[in-house]
Amino acid sequence: MSDRQEKTQLHRYLQRGREAMLWKAEGLSEYDVRRPLTPTGTNLLGLVKHLAGVEAGYFGEVFGRPFPEPLPWMAEDAEPNADLWAAPEESREEIVGLYRRVWAHADATIEELPLDAEGRVSWWSAAQNPVTLQRILVHVLAETHRHAGHADIVRELVDGAAGMLPGRENLPDGLDWAGYRERVEQAARTAGGLS
Template structure:
C-alpha cells in the first residue's frame, strides 16, 4: 500500500458515525507520526515554558481516550499509573519510553474504537465531572481534543528537527 493509500479521508457521502470516526483517526495517525524517527531524548524534550513535549501529549491523549470513551460509558478501562489531575499525564516519567507510551495509546484507541463500534451515537453516559453526554458529543469532543494536540505536536516537532506537515512527504 502506498503512502497516499494509507492516508485516511473522511468519506464525502459517509454516515455520521463513520465520518466522525475517520476524522478522529486522521488526527490520531498524525499524533503517532509526529514521534516517528525520534530518539527518547527528543521525544520527551520540553520546548515550551509549560513543558509541552511530544510523549506527554500522546500519554495525555491515551488517558482521555480511555476516560471519554470507556469510563463515561461504563466500559473497561486500563488503570492509570499516574495522576492526571496533578498534570502527570502531560509528561513522560523517566521510566516511560516512546515504545511504551505508543503501546498505551494503541490500547486506548482500540478500547475507544470498540466502544464507538458497539454503542449508538445516542447512547448517553456520565462524564468524569458528572455531566450526561452522548457518544456523538464524545466523538466530536475527541476530534477537537486530538486535533488541538496534534497541532501542538506540529509545532514541537518543527522545533525539534524542522519536520512539518500532517503526513510524511508522499
C-alpha cells in the first residue's frame, strides 16, 4: 500500500468516527445532549467539544499549524475537564460548528503533509517526540473511536438509539432485545453464583 493509500484509508476511518459522534447527538433535546449519564459526567455534547480540542491540538499545534480560534477550555489554566461538558451559554450549534471547522483545519494538515512529516507534542514527554503525521493520525483515530464508543452507550441510555450510523446500524435485524438482555443477565447471574 502506498503512503497516499494509507493516508486516505486512515483519514476515511477518522471521518467515520467524526460522523458517528455527530449522529449520536442529533435529534436530542438540549438537556439530553448535555446530560451526564455516568458517575464521571460523560455526556454527548461534551464528547464533541473534547474531540474538537483534541483535533485542534494534534493537527494544529503539533505541526506548527495552530487552529486560528481560541479554545479557552484547552488553556493550561482552564478548569479541569472544562473540555468535557458544555456550559449553558455554549450552544450545540456553536460546538458542532466548531468541530466541523476543526475538521477542515485538520483535513488541510492531513492533506498537505506527508505521513512521515514530523511534529512535536508539547504535552508528551521528550522521549515520545518527535512524532509523525502517521502516528498522530492513528492516535486521533483511536481517540475518536474510543469516544464514539462512549457516545454509543450514552445515546442508548438517553433514548435507546443504537448503532453506528443511520442506515448502517451494524445490529442484528429482528432481535428481541429485551429477551436477549434477559438471557445475558441470567448467564451473568449463573456464572456469578447468584441464581
